[in-house]
Amino acid sequence: MKHILALMVFLALAFAQNKTLQLYTWTDYIDPAIVADFEKQTGLKVRIAYYESNEEMQAKLQAGGVSQFDLVVPSDFIVPVLINLKLLQPLDKSKIPNLKNLEPKFTNPPFDPGNRYTVGYLWGTVGLMYRTDIFKTPPASWSVLFDPRQQKGPFTFMDSSREMLGIGLRYLGRSVNTTDPAQVKQALEAMLAAKQSRNFKGFQGGVSATKLLLANQIVAAVVYNQDALRVAEGNPRYGFTIPKEGSTLFIDSMAIPAKAPNPEAAHRFINFILDAKIGARLAEYQQSATPNAAAKKLLKPQMLQNPAIWPSEAQMKVLEFILDQGNKNRVLDEAWTQLKSR
Template sequence: MKHHYPQRSLGRSPRVISTSRRRFLQASAAVLSGLALSNCRRGISNVQSGSASNGGSANAQSETLHIYTWADYTDEGLAQLFTERTGIEVVIDIYDSNEVMLAKMQAGGGDAYSIIYPSDYMVEEMIRLDMLSELDHAKIQGLDTLFPQWQNPTYDPGNAHSIPMSWGTTGLLYNTSQLDFEPSDWSDLWDNQEQLFRRMTLLDDVREVMGAVLRSLGYSYNSTNPAEIEEAYQRLVELKPALASFQSFGWEDQLLSGDLALVMAYSVDAIAATLEDPSLVYVVPNSGSSLWTDTMVIPKSAPNPEAAYAWMNLFYEPEVSAEVVSRLFFATPIQPAFDLLPDDLKANDDLFPPEEILAKCEGIAPVGEAIELYDRLWTELSSA
């Protein structure tokens, strides 16, 4: 299927270090409707990951919106604006993988949440498990302003159970001052193990890591062939001694200081790093990678669905969304929000990749019963 993406310049925009974009070494400030924004990665309302309380009275729940999301998709300024408009307090908890989120929801630990941010393939899985409410589109403004690709996505036709809020790629982020070669493909990790020894990390994400290795071997990111999955596993076993860790987040200071030379990263995190330091470069591997969409959903167990709809509508306001995107550097699927972005962000190929890069990427999809093999091999790899 041909993808339709925003029109943009194909030239790489200059990486300018701006104090308004410094997210890793110091706090920074931006303005959203007159409210100061603070760094999501440093914590929101001092809430620790996965710490939302399920207790409290029904009345207390109705006055609170609990959100379960990835890091850097919202911040205190947005939460404050929502509270100012609705009188509803916001509590935001962070997870670092779709699988962690799903396990918590299945175990009954997520009954407090009215908004969750699953990725595309996890939306499919949660629909299959009958965990998501069917959305009332009459209560959501702006769905008709989405770019065409997201108006009828394959993972959730018609956006029946989810609405898109960001998209991006997965790739390699490296420090040019620490390497004497320019990584361009996944195979470079194996070919340069001596130089990268204990100075590189892979995501702590079974589907992303196994998918990347599968793709490097010429297979699909979503292979269900046991022989192909086993081959990818053995390839990872070869690389494991040279890895510093499996780490999805928290690598920024080490990469900026040179303790790490290369990390596998989501574009949403990598872009901010490249703007932080011009020696950092992000690349989508030549053999291909993942093209992901993250969404907002309302679980069937949501205690405050009306507040959830209000949160969705606030985020879909073009001015609000554009300000958050400019602050947190994720690609928006909302056309009017994209139109309001600064020109340097519109022209940033890391943020909005050209078609020739996107053509090499593949969305992560459910793999059915093969997930048991993925999980078993991942456990063996990470615990060895």
């Protein structure tokens, strides 16, 4: 009798699992109405857990989340790491017919050739969100953080290693992808000097930093453009800019953990997001650029003309995608550890 009861419990859990999609994504990174529409269309229940950095997501997967979640949304530079750690499974493209909607330049990304493991979700930039009552004109240089003489009040760094180190490197005229120990050390020293300022108020995720700005606790923060635009909601008290030295670009992608309990549901969700109308709704909700060519055609002109969403040609020349450096990542990891601990 006990064996029968155990079997019944197992079957019940398995059935419930097959009717659920476990999504692990960035904080506030999807319109709840889109989730509700997916649930209505498929009969699946979506359960969402959140993270605020790629490093947090990777650690969670390594701690058992690889068999807990059905879908994650990693940024470009972390994808090769997840693949090498065998934390992702190849996609079954026969189950994603809407892949045809991707712009060609996003169908063979350097971090995942041929989209074997990932599919583009949204893309954007890292820049400076600031209070316009303090900065009468958009800050032209990252020196408003790194040079104590030009600081105008409390500020925060982004709590993400490659993005924040990349900005320190760009400030000094270096590539965000350099692993030259001398160049990385110079960037570390510049960032440590800023950290020792009485205006430095810590490391924050993008959403957390924008909330501190809205609460008037800081005057500037390094954030993702999406967070700045969506949280400020057109409020003229806040601005977003990419300083002249440049910054980082990112593309976040959808991927399925290697031991996902319901990969079938994950494929259905990926295909749903790649629908033209859904992709346009997602981009508008997040105030973000989309890799979905079919969705882009449906966006409003004022959104397409917003340089904070779609960088100008001049800005693109000083923006870089972060590339995985393999074994040389150690130089950057050590610098980040020193920055956080000193």
